[in-house]
Amino acid sequence: MASSNHEGGGSHREPPPTSPPSSSAINYSDKNTDSTSPPPQPPSATSYPTHAPTGAGYPPPYGSYYPPAGYPAGYPAGQNPHAYPQGYAAYTNGYPTGYQNHPPAAAYYAPPPTYTTAGTVNAGSRFLRSFILCGCIILTFIFLGSILMALMLRPEVPVYKLVAMSVTNFTTNPSLFGEWDTKMTIQNPNEKLKAYFSNFKVDIIYKDGVLSVNYAPGFALNTKEARDMDITGSSTKANESTLDKTTKDEMEKERANGSITITLRVASLNAFESGSFSTRTSQIVAICDGLKLVFPNNSTTGTLDNGGKPMLCNLYI
Numbered sequence: 001m002a003s004s005n006h007e008g009g010g011s012h013r014e015p016p017p018t019s020p021p022s023s024s025a026i027n028y029s030d031k032n033t034d035s036t037s038p039p040p041q042p043p044s045a046t047s048y049p050t051h052a053p054t055g056a057g058y059p060p061p062y063g064s065y066y067p068p069a070g071y072p073a074g075y076p077a078g079q080n081p082h083a084y085p086q087g088y089a090a091y092t093n094g095y096p097t098g099y100q101n102h103p104p105a106a107a108y109y110a111p112p113p114t115y116t117t118a119g120t121v122n123a124g125s126r127f128l129r130s131f132i133l134c135g136c137i138i139l140t141f142i143f144l145g146s147i148l149m150a151l152m153l154r155p156e157v158p159v160y161k162l163v164a165m166s167v168t169n170f171t172t173n174p175s176l177f178g179e180w181d182t183k184m185t186i187q188n189p190n191e192k193l194k195a196y197f198s199n200f201k202v203d204i205i206y207k208d209g210v211l212s213v214n215y216a217p218g219f220a221l222n223t224k225e226a227r228d229m230d231i232t233g234s235s236t237k238a239n240e241s242t243l244d245k246t247t248k249d250e251m252e253k254e255r256a257n258g259s260i261t262i263t264l265r266v267a268s269l270n271a272f273e274s275g276s277f278s279t280r281t282s283q284i285v286a287i288c289d290g291l292k293l294v295f296p297n298n299s300t301t302g303t304l305d306n307g308g309k310p311m312l313c314n315l316y317i
Contacts, residue, residue: 209243
C-alpha cells in the first residue's frame, strides 16, 4: 500500500494510534448519558439486589473482579487453596470427627505460699542486730586499747624478799606450839604504774603440814616504792591437826639435830593502776622455800640462817 500511494503521487501517513479515552471523558459521557436516560426504577418488593449497583463510583461486586492481563486467574470462589488435593484422603489423628484436639485443662493448684523477704523484716530485729554489732565493735576497741596500753606501760610484777624470820617457845611434845615473827620487803618496780595489795595470808609450812597461819593488812605502793612487812603469829593446836604422826616424828628428829627446814608462802591480791588505766585484780603467791631455822644448844628459839642477806622469793600468778 505504501508503494501504491507513492506511485499515485499523493502523500499519505498512517494515523497515530489513538489513546484510550481518559476517565474524565468517560465520566463526562456517563453524565451526558445519565442526563438523557430515564432514572432507575426502585426495586420491587419481592426482589433485593445482591450487591451494590455498578457505576456512580461503586466498585464491582465481590467475585466479579478480574485479574489484569498477564496474571494467572485466581482460585474459584469458595475453594481453599490449602486443602488436600483431589484423590487424597484427609489426615486423621485417630479421634472421632468433630473432636477438638486441645490439650487437657491444667490441674488446679493452690496459690504459692508467701515468703518473708528482706523488705518485710521487722524493724525491731534490725535495730537489735545493729545494737549488738555496735556493742561488739565497742568492746573490741576497748580490748585492743587495753592491750595497747599494757604493751606501752609494761607492768612488772612486784619483788618479794624475806629479810628475817624467827620462832620462840617452839615445842613439838606433847603439843605443837611456837610464836613466829617474819619480816619481809615488797617493792613496786614499775615507773608508771601504782601497785595495790590486799588480803595478805602468810603460811609457814613443814613438808605437807601447816605450822602457822597469819594475816596482814593491805597497802599501796607508788612507783619505785618499797615497804617492809612485819608479820607475827603463833602455832596452835589447830595447826597440829594438819600434821600426821609420820610428819611430826620427822620434824622432832630434825629438831633434835639443831635445825628444821620450812617454807614460807605469802598470798595476796594485786592490781596496777595508772590514771584511767588499771589492770585486772589477780592473785600473787610468793614462795620462799628451803628456809633453815637453827636452834642453838637445843633451845626453843630458832632463827633464819641466811647470812644476814635478804632472800628472794619466787612469784606465781
